[in-house]
């Protein structure tokens with residue numbers, strides 16, 4: 001993976017900014033050093049950060065993880081393996097941890113994120129299902145959630161097939177019977193699979209592997225999945241059908257969809273009534289997709305002849321559960337992913353994802369953040385800096401009391417719109433817009449959520465330019481509508497606050513304020529002055545700053561016409577004192593001025 005570039009967007013340990021003078025520094029936990037990988041000229045404040053190797057992050061592994069994954073983690077972090085924690089113990093420990101790794105047995109609730117006080121940056125789910133992680137809370141707290149979606153697919157599919165065949169031939173019941181001293185050959189006559197119709201509900205990774213194997217057993221396989229590509233089904237020789245047809249024609253139903261609000265209790269009284277009498281059901285997905293009381297009724301009524309279940313609404317299920325005790329039900333204790341091979345694979349997959357995320361790389365398995373490929377990231381790096389700075393400038397130009405509600409971002413590029421992924425830029429603009437005026441830290445995970453929560457509507461527009469698309473962007477423009485400005489000249493002819501910037505030689509520049517063209521590199525801070533264009537202005541302002549040893553890094557004047565109004569943009573390395581700023585405001589030709597922190 002490419003070197004870290006996302007960290008500033010991911011390293012958000014606190015939702016609340018500290019009130020100290022350091023509050024504009026990146027919010028890393030005190031034990032962490034940061035190293036900065038930007039060119040010197042762009043180091044106004046750290047944007048891309050990695051954990052220094054002498055200050056290891058702490059990873060809490062709350063459920064058993066394969067050795068190879070643990071070793072990988074230990075090479076980068078302090079690893080605390082604490083299994084079987086109570087919810088209270090987890091909440092207590094989490095405030096000392098930067099990452100948490102769980103399987104399906106740990107609830108990562110809102111309380112966990114709240115208790116972490118912002119230190120928790122990554123939750124790694126060593127497996128597929130993330131229904132035990134409160135994703136909304138993770139996102140609100142700017143915590144990245146990653147999973148390991150591929151390593152246990154085959155194990156789960158094999159377990160589904162194991163349950164299917166064991167159920168059809170009463171393997172578990174016959175085993176228990178013979179072990180209790182009986183020999184019941186007539187009681188355990190099974191049913192054949194060949195030629196029977198299997199409906200796979202959820203034709204994703206596991207579902208399609210089950211389908212492939214069931215075809216090998218001579219079954220007729222149909223599938224229902226509203227989002228599955230038809231060509232994948234065709235390639236395996238599976239017909240995609242609607243839900244009612246799937247459950248209405250199947251001899252066997254195998255469940256492989258995630259547990260979501262729309263799949264919860266999808267097999268319920270109403271749907272059992274639509275099934276063929278004597279249908280057999282396998283569930284290695286999630287217990288919650290079946291209404292378990294309805295299943296018991298359907299078993300008792302003979303609608304469902306048998307069920308084989310690996311997963312349950314509550315795990316472990318109550319010992320006296322009618323479902324578990326039912327003689328036509330075969331059960332295993334959530335073993336779908338439990339093969340030696342799958343667990344080693346999952347452990348490595350999740351350890352790599354968590355370490356990568358802690359380094360600031362965005363894992364390909366991010367569940368609650370966009371995944372931006374490394375090469376796109378490298379190219380966008382200076383534009384990411386520009387985007388945040390334009391957001392910061394624009395919002396500081398808003399007069400106090402005017403709420404920012406409507407922001408329009410224009411990206412001008414010679415590239416085709418599909419070639420430009422703006423999610424990262426949008427997140428950075430949002431960060432720039434919100435952080436200077438609030439106590440909230442914004443990162444890639446929570447940017448859209450935070451904007452929405454604050455009632456900011458951010459619309460994006462692409463302008464397609466002629467020419468060769470060598471660089472990804474020509475300019476970015478940020479406009480804030482329906483507000484007043486502290487610096488009237490920032491209001492464009494169409495009435496919005498407008499700032500525009502470009503990247504020149506890898507360095508972000510401010511190139512327009514309102515209707516005035518300027519050219520100042522966006523480093524340090526900026527003083528904008530509107531003045532009557534006349535000789536000596538640069539010298540007057542420059543010497544006021546010089547007297548205070550404030551270093552001027554850049555100066556540019558944009559004017560409407562000679563000797564008319566002009567805007568002077570001055571880049572300064574240090575913050576001038578109030579006294580100096582007052583003196584600049586007092587220069588007779590200066591009509592208005594504003595100091596903007598970047």
Ligand SMILES: NC(=O)c1ccc[n+]([C@@H]2O[C@H](COP(=O)([O-])OP(=O)(O)OC[C@H]3O[C@@H](n4cnc5c(N)ncnc54)[C@H](O)[C@@H]3O)[C@@H](O)[C@H]2O)c1
Pocket residue numbers: 128129130149152153156201202203204205206207224225226227228256257258259262263284285286310311334335336337338
């Ligand atoms: N028992 C185990 O140990 C075990 C192991 C691995 C996976 N799982 C579970 O199996 C399930 C599938 O895992 P996967 O890796 O195949 O995930 P996946 O994301 O690859 O596939 C899930 C599929 O379900 C489909 N789907 C979503 N809503 C649907 C609906 N309403 N009706 C029909 N299909 C719908 C999706 O389009 C997707 O194709 C998950 O719930 C996962 O947690 C369990």
Ligand SMILES: O=C(O)[C@H](O)COP(=O)(O)O
Pocket residue numbers: 103104105126127128129130152334336337338
């Ligand atoms: O969703 C999954 O990956 C499986 O249910 C496996 O869960 P486990 O990691 O608890 O075995």
